[in-house]
Amino acid sequence: MKFAEEQHLSTLDTTSCDSSARPSKVRYVVLSMLLVATILNYVDRSALGIVAPSLSKDLVLSKMQMGELFAAFGLAYSIALLPSGILTDVLGSRIAYALSLVGWSLATVTQGLANGYHMLLGSRLTMGALEAPAFPSNARAVTLWFPTQERGFATSVYVMGQYIGTPIFTGLLLWISAVAGWRSVFFVTGGFGILFSVIWFCAYRDPSRHRWVNKAELEYINEARSPSAQKSREKFNWRMALKLLGYRQILAICLGKFCNNTILVFFTTWFMTYLAEARHMSMIKVGIYQALPFLGATLGILVAGCLSDFFIRRGVSLSAARKAPLVIGTLLGSSIVLVNFVESNAWVIAILTIAFFAQGVGSMSWAAVSEIAPRQYVGLTSSITSLAANIAAVTTPLMIGYVIQHTGHFYWALNLMGAICLLGTFSYSVLLGKLSRIEL
Structure with a gap:
């Protein structure tokens, strides 16, 4: 094993690894895979909402039960995040992500086999837990x-995956549901x-x-890193999680991310219900209008990432360049209250598009996490x-339903x-x- 590794490194040094050669672009291939994986992540978790009308009628589920199913995913996902970060640090992104992908995809397929509330609940809990390693592996x-000056853009690209899946695939999945039944949606996305x-x-x-x-x-990739920053992963210590929570930067990002994620x-979850019941839009209009805020959020995350990296290249401090999108985006997200007036x-969709655009801008917190996390505990910090x-x-x-x-x-x-x-804005600023x- 050691001989083979040395032979591989020797080949790198004597052939394609000439330092005078033009740098390869493999990192962008990796980034493309991260984007695809994130799209799959969010399409799978959103599939229940897309087929909810026909599924709930077929399985005789109440609105309260549907709300519990939405919340069940988030509960399992949240509980599994800490051990998932440990798993990512120990196994690395390759193995952790592969296990996560195949696991949550199988759980998605089982939703298509559900014959009632309890089986569906078990599938949602399982899927939530198995999707948890995705974002720590991304980070x-x-x-x-990616080097520091490109990390904001790279982060914005994979985070964009949580927004573009819905407007791109909702129409297709609705068509599949209409033609082949709601169960086929889970089979296709899981497959x-x-x-x-x-x-x-x-x-x-x-x-x-x-x-x-x-x-x-x-x-x-490594030119801006100090030798100490490139040291190998250390053995995990449970006390490290508590130690990290003792840092104000991490606590502030935790609060800010919670507040910003409320809009997402x-x-x-409730967006299509809001359009249909509170604004009395037809399902055709709902299908058309639902895409606009998601496209706005996609634009927001791209704008934030590119501008953040641009400011760093222009000599603006890393702290200011990474914090500005968080503060501005979270503050502008509070504009969602204007739909009440x-x-x-048309104005409702415009305001919601702006609010979701702002949430996308505020999602640049992933880049901030990458900048403050100890390198040997990036997965855990994430x-x-x-x-x-x-x-x-x-x-x-649960809050909205209540x-x-x-x-x-x-x-x-x-x-x-x-x-x-507004609370999130205070935390970030x-x-x-x-x-x-x-x-x-």
Whole structure:
């Protein structure tokens, strides 16, 4: 084994790894795979919402039960994030992501086999737990594959996957459901995930072990890193999770991500219900209009990532360049309350598109996590902050459902989401302070 590794490194040094050669672009192939995996992640978790009308009628499920199914995914996902971060740090992105992909895809398929509430609940809980390693694996891969000046763009590309899947595939999945039944939606989306897990396992390697990477690209990726930043992973210590929570930067990002993610969860759970019931739109209009806010969010994350990297290249401090999108995006997200004061559906969609665009801008917190996390605990740090963000996946559906049940409308639910965004703005602007790498 050792001889083969030395032979491989020797080949790298004497052939394609000439430092004078033009750097290879393998990191962008890796980024494309991260984008595809993230799209699959969100399409699979959103499939229930797409087929909810026909599924709930066929299985005789109440709205309360459907709300519990939405929240069940978020609960299992949140609980599994910390051990998933540990798994990512120990196994690396290649194995952790492959196991996660095939696991959640099989759980997606089992939803198509469900014959009632309890089987569906078990499938949702399982899928939530098995999707948890995805974003820690994304963060680890981007940290290893991209230099600081490109990391914001890389982060924005894979985060974009959580927004573009819905507008691209909702129409197709609705058509599949209409033609072949709601169960076929889970079979199709789960099947694609299983296929991609094989592709990921065969194609992904860390940069130092990837046969397609030349020496010039490796040097470019690592040129801004100190020798201490490139040390190998250390054995995990459970006390490290508590130690990381003692840093103000991590606590501030946790609170900010929770507040910002509240808007995202609204759009992935109750948004279509809001358009259909609160705004009395036909299903045709709902199918058309639902895409606009998601496209706005996609644009928001791309704009934030590109501008953040641009400011860094222009000499703006890393802290200011990474924090500005978080503060501006989360603050602008509070504009969602304005839909309570307009009657025109066109204005409603415009305001919701702006609010979701802002949430996309605020999602640049993943880049901030990559900048402050100890390099040997990128997966763990990502899991801690992601856990905080995904608590919103439990609280938001339940909160909105509770408010609607007791008031009969969305008014106070939207106002509460606006107030939560203001709290997130305070956390990012005041509590977070200056971004700097945590040294352990």
